[in-house]
Amino acid sequence: MKIAVLSGKGGTGKTLVSVNLAAVAKAASYLDCDVEEPNGHLFFKPTDVEETEVNVKIALVDQELCNGCRKCVEFCKFNALAYVKDRLIIFEDVCHSCGGCMLVCPQQALTEKNKPIGKIQSGRSDRVQVNSGILNTGEATGIPLINKLLEDNKENAADLTLIDCPPGSACIVMESIKDADYCILVAEPTLFGVHNFNMVYELVNLFDKPFGAVLNKCQADDNPAEAFCKKNNIKILARIPFDRELGTLNSNGKIASREWEKYRALFTDLLETVVEEVKA
Amino acid sequence: MKIAIPVNEKNMQTDICESFGRAPYYLIYDTEKDEATFIDNSAATSTGGAGIKAAQVIVDSGAKILLTPRCGEKAANVLMAADIKLFKSIPATAQANIDAYLTNKLDPLDEIHAGFHGHGGN
Structure with a gap:
């Protein structure tokens, strides 16, 4: 089962959700497809790390x-x-x-030569296989890296794969969700967040992917993201509170569900909900 | 000798086009024959690499001088490979720019930008 985690806007909590879902699973592959700024490995701190260079073919003239x-x-x-x-x-x-x-x-007169565009870093963190795409600075597109991450994962996939997508809704996101069985849209309670949430909402509809929403940084005030979900009949899978302690754990590179029972329970419930949604 | 200028309209009183790569036309002025021709820029609607294609158009026109407000890095590479010299145009008509060039009043274009790549100019 492949679950993609995406959000239109950056900083809404894609990595928080995908890292924690992978961490509460019995076994999981975590693919960091946010190849321009991969950060999942900062939380998992994988060991036995191996690196593979990824090349593209470009024209060479004689x-x-x-x-x-x-x-x-x-x-x-x-x-x-x-x-x-x-x-x-x-x-x-x-x-x-x-x-x-x-x-x-x-x-x-024309042939092709290899041009390196980045690398894939693979390692283990407890029961999680952590594979991160890392694009070289200045490269125009990370899509070949994402393809390689997804291809490699077909060969030795765990039962559950979490795909941490890049922000936005452009080609690079489409590539990341193409094989996904389910998409989790992470939303934050701001008007800007809702605007970009709408973009990924349109994207998953276009790709005909089953999906649900996780509302992050929830406070007591009105939540425009929640209003958007209600208006469009989007299933709300979970609500993550605006929580200073969670923020502190996160900014120290800790995985909340490995540190704190409250969050282990929250993400375990979320994972069960998503698995049921996929099977339904 | 031929002088090339990116222009907005096909006449000598036209403004200079702010974009080299995406100018609709190029004025090619032949100083020996005192003759102006206007060529369409086939690169104007390119989704990418417009500067490279536009530079190829200028190279193929046989121009040796280009008067332009600005020029991107890749276009400049193509132009320089063809030994075309770049001068900074002034905000005036095409005719006024040719006159300014012929009386040595234009400065060489020494600022080459890294390209806008879909992010607009200025």
């Missing part, structure tokens, strides 16, 4: 073979190629690894 026909320049929809003074110029950070230039080159 100037000797190139006859200057420019078919590749015309073909490239990303404009990663230019032909100046009898030389083909390749902009490596514009290349999208599509391989099209190789196909259209009549001279076989």
Whole structure:
């Protein structure tokens, strides 16, 4: 069972929820797909860590073979190629690894080379397999890292996988939820939070994913996120209180459900609720 | 010698386009023939890499001088590979910019920005 945890806005509690759900499970894989700023490992502090470099293929030209026909320049929809003074110029950070230039080159002057974009760090934390995607600074897209995380997880998956998604609702989030059986949308009680919550709400509907909401940082006041859920008939799976002590644990890199019975119970209940939702 | 300028309209009184890569047209002015031609910028609607494609258009036009308010890093790489010299245009008409260049009143463009990549300008 694969459960993706997402939220439109950053800082609403995706990592809090996904880390704690993985921590209360009998056995789980935790995939940190927030590859631009992975932080799940700060909580799990995995041991026996192994690293794998992740590469993408980018165009490489043999100037000797190139006859200057420019078919590749015309073909490239990303404009990663230019032909100046009898030389083909390749902009490596514009290349999208599509391989099209190789196909259209009549001279076989174009091949591919590996370009590292980041790494995957894997380790164990108690009963949790912790796999984090770490994108190199300045890279345009972390999608190949997310694909690798999801692919590797197919081979040696625990029964339960928690996918900690990047914030937002763009391609990188779509990639993270594509294999998920269920999506947990984490919402915070602000108007800004609700605006971005609506974006992921539209996304999971578009992808036809079953989903429910976790309301984080709940206080006694009116909760615009709760109002949004009621208006749209979104199932509220759990409410996490605005709690200074939880905040302190979190900011010290502690996993609340491993430290505190109250939160172990809260996340155990949440996990049971989600499992029932998936089976229903 | 040919001078290229990103412009908003196809006439000599046009403003200079603020964006090099996404200008609708380029004015190519041939100083020997005193002849102006306007070419469409096929890169103007590119989703990405507009500067690179636009620079290719300028290279292919045979221009050796480009008068532009600004220019991105990747476009500049292509232009410099073709030995095209960049000068900073002034906020005036295309004709006024050509006159200014021909009387050595324009400064070389030495600020090359890292590109906007969908994040707008300014």
